Amino acid sequence: MDLSYSVQEQAFRQEVRSWFEANLPSDLKEKVTNYQELSKDELVRWHKILAAKGWVAPSWPVEWGGTGWNAVERSIFEEEYALAGCPMVAPFGPVMCASVLLQFGTEEQKKRFLPRIYQGEDFWCQGYSEPGSGSDLASLKTRAERHGDHYVVNGQKIWTTLGHYGDWIFALVRTDFDSSKRQEGISFLLIDMNTPGITVRPLILLDEGHEVNEVFFEDVKVPIENLVFKEGKGWTVAKYLLGHERLGTGSLGASRREIRRIQREAALTEHRGRPLLEDLRFRDRLSKVDVELTALEITHMRFLDTMRRTGNPPGAEVSMLKIKGTEIQQALTELRLQIAGPDAAPFKPLSYDGFDALLASVAPRYFNYRKTSIYAGSNEIQRNIFAKMALGL
Amino acid sequence: MNFQFSEEQQLLADSVQRLLDEQYHFDARKKIIASDEGWSPSIYAKLSELGLTALPFAESLGGFGAGALDMIPVMQALGKGLLLEPLATTLAVPAALLAHYADSGQNALAQSLITSIIEGQARVAWAHEEAKSRWDLASIRSAASKDASGQWHIKGEKRVVLHATAAQWLIVSARTGGSGLDRKGISLFLVPSNAPGLQLKTYRTYDDQRAADLVFDLKLDATALLGQAGEALEAIEAACDWAQALLCAEALGVMDEANRLTLEYLKTRKQFGMPIGSFQSLQHRMVDMMMSAEQSRSITYLACDRVDAFRAGRVSANDRSRAVAMARVKVNEAARHIGQEAIQLHGGMGMTIEMKVSHSFKRLTAISQQFGDLDHQLSRLASL
Numbered sequence: 001m002d003l004s005y006s007v008q009e010q011a012f013r014q015e016v017r018s019w020f021e022a023n024l025p026s027d028l029k030e031k032v033t034n035y036q037e038l039s040k041d042e043l044v045r046w047h048k049i050l051a052a053k054g055w056v057a058p059s060w061p062v063e064w065g066g067t068g069w070n071a072v073e074r075s076i077f078e079e080e081y082a083l084a085g086c087p088m089v090a091p092f093g094p095v096m097c098a099s100v101l102l103q104f105g106t107e108e109q110k111k112r113f114l115p116r117i118y119q120g121e122d123f124w125c126q127g128y129s130e131p132g133s134g135s136d137l138a139s140l141k142t143r144a145e146r147h148g149d150h151y152v153v154n155g156q157k158i159w160t161t162l163g164h165y166g167d168w169i170f171a172l173v174r175t176d177f178d179s180s181k182r183q184e185g186i187s188f189l190l191i192d193m194n195t196p197g198i199t200v201r202p203l204i205l206l207d208e209g210h211e212v213n214e215v216f217f218e219d220v221k222v223p224i225e226n227l228v229f230k231e232g233k234g235w236t237v238a239k240y241l242l243g244h245e246r247l248g249t250g251s252l253g254a255s256r257r258e259i260r261r262i263q264r265e266a267a268l269t270e271h272r273g274r275p276l277l278e279d280l281r282f283r284d285r286l287s288k289v290d291v292e293l294t295a296l297e298i299t300h301m302r303f304l305d306t307m308r309r310t311g312n313p314p315g316a317e318v319s320m321l322k323i324k325g326t327e328i329q330q331a332l333t334e335l336r337l338q339i340a341g342p343d344a345a346p347f348k349p350l351s352y353d354g355f356d357a358l359l360a361s362v363a364p365r366y367f368n369y370r371k372t373s374i375y376a377g378s379n380e381i382q383r384n385i386f387a388k389m390a391l392g393l
Numbered sequence: 394m395n396f397q398f399s400e401e402q403q404l405l406a407d408s409v410q411r412l413l414d415e416q417y418h419f420d421a422r423k424k425i426i427a428s429d430e431g432w433s434p435s436i437y438a439k440l441s442e443l444g445l446t447a448l449p450f451a452e453s454l455g456g457f458g459a460g461a462l463d464m465i466p467v468m469q470a471l472g473k474g475l476l477l478e479p480l481a482t483t484l485a486v487p488a489a490l491l492a493h494y495a496d497s498g499q500n501a502l503a504q505s506l507i508t509s510i511i512e513g514q515a516r517v518a519w520a521h522e523e524a525k526s527r528w529d530l531a532s533i534r535s536a537a538s539k540d541a542s543g544q545w546h547i548k549g550e551k552r553v554v555l556h557a558t559a560a561q562w563l564i565v566s567a568r569t570g571g572s573g574l575d576r577k578g579i580s581l582f583l584v585p586s587n588a589p590g591l592q593l594k595t596y597r598t599y600d601d602q603r604a605a606d607l608v609f610d611l612k613l614d615a616t617a618l619l620g621q622a623g624e625a626l627e628a629i630e631a632a633c634d635w636a637q638a639l640l641c642a643e644a645l646g647v648m649d650e651a652n653r654l655t656l657e658y659l660k661t662r663k664q665f666g667m668p669i670g671s672f673q674s675l676q677h678r679m680v681d682m683m684m685s686a687e688q689s690r691s692i693t694y695l696a697c698d699r700v701d702a703f704r705a706g707r708v709s710a711n712d713r714s715r716a717v718a719m720a721r722v723k724v725n726e727a728a729r730h731i732g733q734e735a736i737q738l739h740g741g742m743g744m745t746i747e748m749k750v751s752h753s754f755k756r757l758t759a760i761s762q763q764f765g766d767l768d769h770q771l772s773r774l775a776s777l
Contacts (some may be wrong), residue, residue, distance in 0.1 A: 001402075001462045002395045003698040009394070034566045072394045104612055283775045291692065291722045291774075298691035320684050380677065387676035391683065 003298075005292050013076045020084035022294040023049060029085045035240035035361040037209065038087050038159035039364040040123065040165040044108065046087045047103050047120035056118055057094045061102065064110070065118045071304035081251025082084055090162055093117040097170050099244045100188065104237055105228040113168075113190070127171030127215060128238070135381050137172070138182045141216060144189060146224070146231075151175070151189065152221040153197075159375070163213035166193045176232050190226040197221075206362035207372070208335075208348075242377060243318070250325030256291055257333045262286065269378070276339060285338075289331045296324050316389030319382035326379065327373035333366040396694070397738025398466050406441050407657065412436075413474035419749055425477055431603040432559060437478045441513030445480060449488050454495060454507050460704065461697035462639040468639050471551030475756055477601060477748075479516045479556035481643060485636035486629075487517035487564055490581065493628050494619045501618055502583055506562060511570040518560035518586075519636075520551040520607055521629070532627055533572045537567035537582065539622075547582060550606070557605035558595050560586055565609070569622045579626045581619040584611065591746040600759040603750070631703070631710065634717040637764050638700045641693040641724045644760045646685045648727060651735040651753040655679065658739055658750075675738060682734050685727035689720075696720035715777045721770040729756035729767075731749075 005013070025298040028046055031038055050056045058074050060066030065343045069077065090261055098117055101110050116122045133140040142155025160169070169191050176185025195202075229237050266277035266286065276282050303318055337344055342362045349355035373379045387393040398406075417436060425433045440446070448464060450456025464484075473479055488510070495503040509515035526532035535549020547567045557563060563584045567748065571578025590612070593605040620628065659670030659679060669675055699716035700706040732754040736743040743750050765773065 001398055001465070002693065003694060004463075004702075121679045204674060247439040280772070280775060284771045287719075287722065287774050288446060288726075289773055291689065291719045294695065294719055295688040295723055298695055299687055301394060302396045302691060305394070309397065317687075320687060324684060324688070383677040383680045384673070386683070392675075393656075393659060393670040393676045393679065 003172065005076075009072055009076060012073055012270075013080060013326070015112045016077055016080045017084065019053065020080060020086060022109070022375075024084055024086055025049075028087050030086050032052055033085045034358050035365055036357075037211075039191075040162075043087060043090060043165070044120050044123070047089055050089065051268040056089060056120070057098060059095075060098060060114075060118075062264060064102070064114050068205055071308040072301070074191055075304055076353070079253040080257065083257050085257070090125075090165075092126050092161070092170075093122065095244065096126060096241055097124050097168075100170070100228060100237055100241055103240060104188075104383050108225070109228065122167045123159050123162070123165045125163045125166035125169050125193075127160060128155060129159045129160050138186070138240070140172055140174060140186065142171065142173045143220065144175050144187060145179065145271075146175070147196070149224055151222045151227075153189070153191065153217045153222055155217050157215040157217075158203070158212075158315070160200070160213045160215045163193075163215050164202065164210070166200070169193055170228075171217065172234050172238055175234075178380050179232075183235040185232050186234040186238070187231050188228040190228060191217075191220065191222050195220050195222070205366040209364065209368060219337060250296065250300060250321040252293065252297055252325060253330055255328050255332060257295065258336075259286075259290055259293060259331075262332065262335050262339065265336070269339050269341075282335075282338065285331075286335060289328060292324065293328050296321070296328065299324075316385050319377075319386040319390075322376065323373075323379045323382050329372050333362075333369040336362050337366045396562050402463055402466050403576055406470050409440065409445070409470040410473070412443070413470065413476075417474050419475070422475065422477065426597075426601045430559065431597060431601070432478045432556075435517075437480060438513055438775055440480055446483070446513050447511040449484055450492055450507055450511060454492065454504065455511050456507070460701035461604065461635060461642075462701055465642040465645075465693070465697060466641055468642035469646035471648070472643035472648075472756075473650045475600075475647065475650075475752055477603075479507065479518070479559040479603075481639065482518060482555045483510060485639055486519040486521075486632045487562075488634040489632035490564055490619065490628060491517070492520075493632065500616075500619055502700070503619065506583070509669075511684040515562060516556065516560045517562045517564060518554050518557045519582075520554045520565045522552045522554075523550060524552055528769050529574065530633060531576055531579065531626060533566050533568050535565070535567040537569050537580055537767050539569075541613045545582065545615065545617055546611070547584075547613065548610045550608050553598070553604050554607055555598075555602055555604045557586065557607065558603055562586060563591075563607075564619070565607075566625065571623070571631070576626050578623045579629070580622045581625045581629070582617045583619060584609075584613065584615055584617065586716055588613070592648065597715045598759065601753040602759070609659055618713050626737065627710065630714065632777045633764055634703075635700050636712055637721055638693070638696045639718050640763060641689070641696055641720045642652045644728055644757065645686065645690055645693055647753050647756050647760070649687060651684055651731050651750055651757065652679075652682050654748075654750045654753070655682065655735045655738050658742075662740075669738075673721055678734055678738065682731050685730050689724045689727040692723045711777055715774065717776060718770050718774040721765065722767060722774065725767040725770060728761040732757040 028042060056165050058067040058077060062068045094117055098114060101113055128137060130140050130142060144151040144153045171189050171191055172186055173189050175187040179185035197218040199216040201214045202210045203214055204210055227332055228285055267275050269276040271279050300321060340359060340362045343359055346360050445467060447456045448459040452458045491503045491507050494500045495507055506515055523534055537545050537547040539545055549567055563586055565582045565584045566579055568578050569580040588611050590610045592608045596607040598604050646720050656679060659675060660668055662669050696716045699708055699713045703710060703713035736754050739748060739750050742748055
């Protein structure tokens with residue numbers, strides 16, 4: 001056992017850090033560190049900078065553009081990525097759709113879609129949840145009926161993150177309506193969002209932000225070559241994807257950046273004549289989150305190390321990364337709300353010169369982050385998975 | 394970066410585990426608790442033969458030179474078995490202090506004592522905690538002074554000295570200078586447990602360890618002093634961090650076993666015609682217990698790594714203590730969480746003395762009070 005980084009790994013960290021320092025545009029960094037929303041153009045601009053460097057999709061096989069990094073290098077990259085304040089690369093294309101195509105796609109599908117995903121030419125989104133199918137995803141009702149060389153899709157998806165930016169959507173649809181087992185008869189389709197019959201409608205969240213949407217399908221024609229894997233076997237694909245999704249939902253690097261920021265801000269905030277950081281009630285709350293995050297960083301490394309050693313895909317234990325990672329994210333937004341105290345109240349300026357937009361982002365962020373324990377398989381569903389798959393309950 | 398234990402480390406832990414599985418099952422342990430000594434000299438001897446008593450000492454002193462990380466698999470096995478023998482206590486603070494003073498060549502007695510520990514003969518107890526110190530390492534009122542003939546006269550009281558009766562030697566702290574919480578002025582003495590003027594008031598702790606409160610008024614030779622008079626606190630802090638890193642590793646074994654027992658119970662105990670493990674509210678609680686143990690494991694690795702790095706001169710004492718305090722925060726939280734939930738999920742049966750899980754709970758409770766409870770560790774963290 002050895003928890004230290006080798007000389008090569010330290011050099012790698014330095015290389016990554018220097019490259020971000022030199023190549024992350026300051027306007028984008030500014031927006032990220034001030035919690036501002038990025039436009040599609042801004043997201044794509046950063047995506048293309050990363051693509052030119054060859055760092056958009058480290059986990060892909062090298063022949064498709066992956067970096068060939070080992071688990072430790074990838075984790076160093078992710079940590080430095082977040083600490084530098086880089087905008088996220090929306091995971092729907094490079095992480096989610098790509099991992100499905102790499103595992104289940106035909107050669108034609110890979111050649112058609114992967115390079116465009118890599119270069120940021122297509123913006124992807126995910127069509128899983130439906131109004132009546134949240135945690136119980138297999139109850140989904142969106143129908144795809146086969147008519148000759150295409151399917152006709154009718155139904156509705158919900159919670160489609162960045163659907164208003166989407167060029168393409170991968171969707172779970174029902175292709176067999178008589179199957180006795182609900183998991184059977186589901187198929188995985190790739191759908192061009194410019195196809196007639198698709199309507200995207202914003203769903204405004206409690207922080208008044210627009211990130212998720214409803215997507216309606218009315219007689220949408222989808223060529224059969226856009227079916228991934230076998231008709232009726234989409235649930236296999238969906239389960240595979242969920243495993244990949246869980247591994248990436250911890251956001252540990254971003255939480256580390258946030259905790260450092262909280263330490264700085266609490267040191268500058270006065271409470272009863274002393275820095276808030278010295279208030280033991282506050283300090284203990286912060287310490288407990290710091291301890292949990294520090295432990296989770298190592299837990300994450302342990303999972304990566306096991307995967308590297310055994311060559312096995314992540315087991316159900318990775319549900320833990322999602323549960324703990326999101327609990328930490330939520331606790332951190334709450335601590336910032338606490339630091340802001342009464343100053344967190346201002347939200348939207350009406351007539352106010354010099355309005356503090358950064359301070360006004362604290363409460364909305366706290367509200368917004370309640371989503372993390374709900375999305376990507378709610379934390380209760382994650383516990384179900386853990387109990388069933390890892391504990392045999 | 395590599396999270397795998399070496400084959401050697403794993404083999405040793407497996408041998409310990411096999412020995413305990415065969416000879417230290419629940420009923421055997423019950424008999425040991427009821428015995429006069431309260432621990433088994435024959436088990437101790439076997440563990441020593443396996444090499445456990447030599448583990449943490451440097452090769453130059455005749456040991457295997459194991460660091461805290463190396464010790465983890467063995468400490469887990471001892472925790473799993475809920476060991477009653479004065480082994481972990483000897484390998485904790487006493488081993489670290491003796492090695493520290495023997496290494497700097499300051500003390501021939503320490504060197505010979507190490508040889509005797511390695512051979513499985515000598516056992517040493519740590520007598521530091523006092524009635525009013527409440528885990529504060531500098532809060533020492535026992536007093537020592539040197540008379541004209543060069544003899545030390547030490548006088549005072551100590552609390553909850555684990556395995557004091559099993560030990561032939563005690564390391565006793567006393568003030569040779571300063572007062573209150575002064576960092577300077579604390580000294581360490583090697584005291585034979587049969588020294589005239591040393592009174593042991595013995596008892597069994599709630600987790601079935603043997604311990605004693607001490608009252609002493611002693612005369613000791615000049616050679617009884619470890620290191621320099623009044624300069625011991627830094628060595629004590631380092632030794633207690635080492636001991637706490639090992640204690641966290643031991644706690645992992647206790648937690649894993651409590652979780653294993655509870656999971657097994659959920660799968661076998663039936664109510665309403667089905668295993669109670671099919672109820673979602675219990676499943677989720679079981680998952681939370683497993684997560685507590687995994688988080689504890691991760692941060693224990695970190696604490697052990699920093700303790701070793703400090704010894705190798707790679708990190709400061711402050712960094713070492715921060716990592717240990719962080720590990721203690723998590724392990725103390727997890728010990729409480731897992732201990733309480735394991736009892737609850739076992740229902741009425743968990744309340745009885747007949748189930749191992751109730752003993753695991755008591756041990757976890759004791760561990761989370763040793764060297765400082767959760768609040769103490771949090772204030773320590775805030776001060777570092």
